[in-house]
Amino acid sequence: MNLPAALNLVEPLDRQTLGERAYAKLADLLISGRLAPGEKLSLRSAADVLGVSIMPVREAVSRLVADKALEVTPNRAVRVPLMSAEQFRDLTKVRIAIEGHAAAQAAQHRDKLDLAAITGAEEAMRAESELPAPDLPRAVELNKTFHFAVYEAAHSPILVEIIRALWLKAGPVINLDLRANPERLAKGDAIRFHADVRKAIAAGNGAAAREGIAADISGAADFILSRGGLAG
Amino acid sequence: MNLPAALNLVEPLDRQTLGERAYAKLADLLISGRLAPGEKLSLRSAADVLGVSIMPVREAVSRLVADKALEVTPNRAVRVPLMSAEQFRDLTKVRIAIEGHAAAQAAQHRDKLDLAAITGAEEAMRAESELPAPDLPRAVELNKTFHFAVYEAAHSPILVEIIRALWLKAGPVINLDLRANPERLAKGDAIRFHADVRKAIAAGNGAAAREGIAADISGAADFILSRGGLAG
């Protein structure tokens, strides 16, 4: 191994496959609620939009189907799953348990960088929500950033990955509504809960962090359920 | 709609695609530990073995890669991921949290059928382990049956699905060892913990059920870690 010194600086350049990029794109659409439950998706048309053949789209969709973020009906149509109120309640309970656990872990394992990221994300979202006319899609994005800043602080890659899969399922239901309805954001519940969570994590209080996240999640879930748009 | 009455009984006959069957087959190999960490897997050869073209295998593998139950190295080789001791500890912690939670939920929501399934699974595994020469692969399978009988009793499909994904990751590490080493089974720890869990769930004692599962998981994990076969 006798290399020019300059070559020591090159990194292995991550070769992202088209399939991965297609997955990332579709996952983002789902999490941010830009794909509504029940909406159909055609492999070929999606491939057209993304400018690739259907192969990478097939891979991305088959992954999302495995995550139950998409489903293929017996009639061979890919769509965003319709969720019954009961399924939504199950999902919410699981999210409270797991995301609450992650927040509690974060309170015990966070370091300075984590706290900085959490604080920054919290401030960004509060600033946006206090605007006279908040940009709702942007608020949804900032909300996601805050939550994952918290979960990352647990320093458990596996936990974060599980939560990401949960958001993939919950995104179409929750963020679709949130993108369209300023009410809940204006009410300021989320902002308050986020502040609670940040303080609890800074103080190392796991139980309080868990409760803050739980309140945030169930607050949003109650809002969705009260609007009564779910099947079943 | 004018049909012979007999046709009302036919179910939509789950049209299992070849991709799904390939996934089920590979997932089973992983969970039961018949695929060792680091072992390579070729799409074409796997397709040959399964008697299909590589397309269904590709779909199955891309799902498993998404679940991180398989990985494709930068050199374009598919293999079972090697797990460092640190990663294994993270996985174990997450399993204790989530599977413990599921057991606690099971204690609260189980019905008679659940109890019957749990009891049956426990007895089957105890019987096998008390044999003079237990069939280890079969014991591994019965262990899985017992655990999932417990988790199913929580009546939360989402939770069960998450746990299945966790077992997909843990299977190659844990069950590979267990299939080869009768020591732990002979020691009878698992059998004792299983009995504790069953009693706790029958009694509706969530905390005890959680502890029993946690003890079972960490007992097996400690056994693996003590053997020191992990990377990193």
Added chain:
DNA sequence: TGCCGTGATCTGTGATCACAGTTAGAGTTG
């Protein structure tokens, strides 16, 4: 003898074609 270039053969990835089944709509018939 030790090392490096080189080509055959493997890998996963992507594109394209083929097919069976479904759907929607135009056309026809009563």
Added chain:
DNA sequence: CAACTCTAACTGTGATCACAGATCACGGCA
């Protein structure tokens, strides 16, 4: 005018081909 039929255009699934990159063994050069 309504209902039915049939066709044409779509759906996902699977197979096959093409390709760039990686691996490994063989052979030639130093």
